[in-house]
Amino acid sequence: MKIKEDNNRAISELGFTTISEVYSNEEIDRMIELIAKTDTTKDTFRKSKELFAVRQFLKEIPEIHTLVFNENLKQIIKDYFGKDYFVVKSIYFDKPETSNWYVAYHQDLTISVDQKIEINDFGPWTVKQNQFAVQPPVSVLENIFTIRIHLDDTDEHNGALKVIDKSHAKGIYRPETIDWNTETETICSVPKGGVMIMKPLLLHGSNRTTNQKRRRVIHIEFSDVQLPEGLNWSERIN
Template sequence: MTKQYIQNHKQYFLEKGLTVINSVFSDDEIEKMIKCIQNADTSRDNFRKSDDLFAVRQLLKEIPEIKELIFNDTVKTIIRQLFGEKYFAVKSIYFDKPETSNWYVAYHQDLTISVDKKLEMQGFGPWTTKKNQFAVQPPLPVLENICTIRIHLDDTDEYNGALKVIPGSHTKGIYRTETIDWGTETEKICDVRKGGIMIMKPLMLHGSNRTTNDKKRRVIHIEFSDMELPQDLKWSEKLN
């Protein structure tokens, strides 16, 4: 993966708020990640299992042995060259949208961050607390700084719930979905092959349709930032 190739992706990413890079992980690396997750103790609070969804919150904390599989040399190079030298992981989730799942996700922006405690601070709020985990909507500059990598453990297209996005919408601040002007905005479906990654800005409007082809969609979602939070507030999952 040449520097110029990554630079081309960076330019597109900064302008559109997303880019897709395939063939980042081999089939063998993907199978090792899947085994790692399957072998984990799913009885803990951060594991959620239902007919519609299997999800692991704080994945890198819950299954630390997966870190060396995820952060291979290619991924480290992509993070440094696309995001910046000082970016670190601040949130990690695994989810498996099974073949039978009729999970539909409406267009939205990712507007909250995971933090270690609740503090009354100007510009931070509203807050949510679930099972002693704290999430808050921070000021806009914090959200604008975050970059997300989504590692695809399966081929994903419009028939098994690939993300649909509105390219460029990440530049418009908090963008209420009811104000989307479809006369000027264009929807894009983000096909990603198994072992590929989708890189996106969480402020980009995104959603997904129901699965119609009885195929799995398993994704590892990791958010990165290079900002420290003010006062005594800390990222709950900071990982260098």
């Protein structure tokens, strides 16, 4: 019970927490096998020597649902966020062993939706791989939480997320305004089979891989907000 309370406090106060041993090695290996068998020629797949990514991951590989949403993850969602949350976005990232992919500090400020509708306080809009994305009001972003499932041991040597503690509570926070005299940076090491829970307004980034070990992560965002005026989450899964 104390661990749950500590994690809840960390999410609320710091904007993130990590939980180990959510998946067994066997479950992780089965996920990796399913991903490896997937047709990667679709528009939602991005493949280069630096990065392999799958947008709309849970839609593209539906047979992986029962593995991802095992009893441990379902209990985590229930314990930390309640029963009304649903999936609103899913992405798979693979940083290969030789990747020099560097991600600068940023917040996740857009949501994926089914169409473009001009609504007050929603914008700007973008389109990637035939997917509409829009920046919603801060209140919508504050409601979202992200679970990152780690398929590999991840630390500062192979691109673990680095975050600015408590930055999720400061609204829109431009990276160029970070005051390093007052802010605290944390490297979020997560073992294989563990998860990181974070708020999308948390400033986060990652460094280049230096130990020739890959980093594979399933990134899933959740919300319980109904969007206004006929706008719908494009990837909603209950």
